[in-house]
Structure formats: C-alpha cells, structure tokens
Amino acid sequence: MTLHANLVSSAGLPDPVLSSQSVFRSVMNALAGPGSIQAIADTVHAPSPLIQATAAVALTLFDHDTPVWLDNHFAGVPAISEWLRFQSDAPLTVDTSRASFALIHCGTALPDFETFALGTPEYPDRSTTLVVQLDTLTEGPELILCGPGIKGTASLRAGALPPDFVERIRANRALFPRGVDLLLTCGAKLVALPRSTHVTVKGA
Template sequence: MASQSQIYAGAFADPVFAAQSVFRDLMDGFARPGTIKQLSAKSVPPAPLSAAAGAVALTLCDHDTPVWLTSALSKSAVPQWIAFHSGAPVTSSKTEARFAFFERGAAIPSFDHFALGTQEYPDRSTTLVIEIEALADGAPLVAKGPGIKTEVEISPKGLPDVFLEFWNANRAIFPRGVDLVLTAGDALVCLPRTTRLSPKEA
C-alpha cells in the first residue's frame, strides 16, 4: 500500500512556473525532433516513474486525459500520485488513454494497441512516454522530417529490437498514429509521428 508521503510529495515546488518550463521544453522538443532536452523543473515521482516522466505527467495530464500505466506502475504509488497532483484518471484501456507511461525495461506492445486518432481528428491519439536506459550511446538512428533541417542522428539506448518495425508501421498510417516522448532520468527526447527513422549506415 502506498504511503501518504509517496502520494502527496514529489510534485513541482512552483507548479505554475515549472509546468510552463516543461511545456516549453516539450513544445520545442516536438518542434525539433531528436533534440535532447534537459529539464530544469524537477519532480520526484514515486518509483519506478522517472523524474522526466513525472514532469510530463504533471504538465500535460488533467481530468480530461485518461492515463494508461504498465502493470509495475499500476502496482506502485504512481496512480495515486498522478491522480492527486493532476486529477487525471487511470484507465485500463489502451485505446482510451491520451497518455501511456512505461518504466525502464517495461515491455512495449506494438503501437496500434493504443489510440491512433482518426483521419478527421488525428490528434485523438495516445502519446507514449517511455523511460529508457539512456538517450545516447545506443544504436545510432538517422531522423528526418519536419523540424529537422536535413537529418539528425539520435542514439537512444534501451529500446526494444522491434522498435523500428513498430515506428515504421506507425509512420505508414500518417496522419494517424502515436507520438513518443523518450525519457531518461530528468531528460527527454520527443519523436512526433512525422519523423522518419532509419538505422545509420556504417
């Protein structure tokens, strides 16, 4: 059972200023895919949710944004923490979720398990917030697309081997599809569905 301190503590010290700061970082991250954003606004969510993922939850989630959590997160103090600080309801339905959170090492299902939006309303999709081992030092990927002048190299460490397969299937249904926020500690990288990813050639 979650302790009261786990549920009530760990939110932003200055909620308005911090949420504005994280929101700017997220918007800039989605405008410039692949850019590592080190968050200055700090949150200390219950384990196993990371600091950056907690900051995303505090900034973007509210009573109108159902949240889906992995089994490990669901069994921790995270559901109560998110509910108390943001008012966001937790749902067991992936297709109803506006945000889905994955702790480091969690199994990631194919993205079509989540809400993909519609042709008329592509924004009615799930944003996946995935904690990985690191935002660098992994297998290099080349990113191209809107917000990227020519191309940019990213090297997230800890994504599943089938990640590119999932991502390419997601790209194929544009303008529908999910968007990703990759987190590691107190940093994040945004990958909108418009971004094309491919392995870097040796």
C-alpha cells in the first residue's frame, strides 16, 4: 500500500463539515466551561499513538496558518507528521515559541509553559494551545477549579500530570491576559483549562 493510500485510509473525520462543526462546538464548550468533560461523537482514524480526541482537535483547528510543534514521542513517529500535513496542511515547527498548537503525548511529559508562545498584552491570542493526552479523566488528585465560566467551583481528576502541575498553572494564570491554554484529551473526551482558570488541589 502506498503512503498516500495509508493516509487516505486514516482519513479522519467521517463528514468533514458536520463532524468538524461538532468538534468545534465541543472545544468551545470546553473552553467556556473549564473542567467540563466534552465528548467527541465521531470516530476518528489517525496513526497511533494519536488518540481520538487529539486527532479530532487537530483536524478541526489546525490549518496552513497554525504552526504545530510535536513532542519527541510524536515527532519520532513519521506517520503522524505525514498524517497532519496531509489532513490539515499545518506546517510543523521545531521552535516551541512559534507554535500555535503543541501536541504532547502524555501529561507527565508536559514541557515548561515558558518555552511556548505566551502572547503579548496587545495580542494575547498569539500564544500556544497545548493539547495534552492523558490516560484518565477519572483518577488522580482532585483538582478544584474556579474562574470565568465556572459557577462557584468545579472539580477535575486528571492523571498523570507532573507533580508541580498546579504551580505551573498558577504561574501561567499570573501572566493573564498572556499565557498558554490547555486542552486535555483522553480517549474520545476532552476538557479545557484556559489561562484564566485558577487550580488548586483539594485539601491542600
């Protein structure tokens, strides 16, 4: 089978228009309601180890104007780079500070936020959105969230994440309106932690 045939066989969203609209709504709902878990309804075919929600986000949000950075694990799988180029036309970059999006294969490998584009006071949108794959959204320390889009507080269990994850989020929030946004993906689900969200560990 040729490379082109392989890429077509993992062609992504079943309906490029309706499916991308559905995924876009899920992403927007996640960003509007930090901590709320959103489901991706359509099955997405992508090279392993890209999971369904990560692949759906890529197919919906990436385009020729959004440089994408892959962590070493993803970058070490040539089929992923080829699939992203073929499906989204997004340019790949090795410079984290130029990336509109970054794909990270697992939470424990989360790089320092400061290495990515943080935006400027005039253009805070010129920052990187980190798409981070997780093994679970039901286990791990209970995180308590508050801030815009949350009535009172919300809770989230997400594992595994770096031990200093909450401290990183606190430092990121202190940069507001600058800072990175996070999309956490697990299977066919995703949850957002925008830069405006305050995160603590329950009982801490």
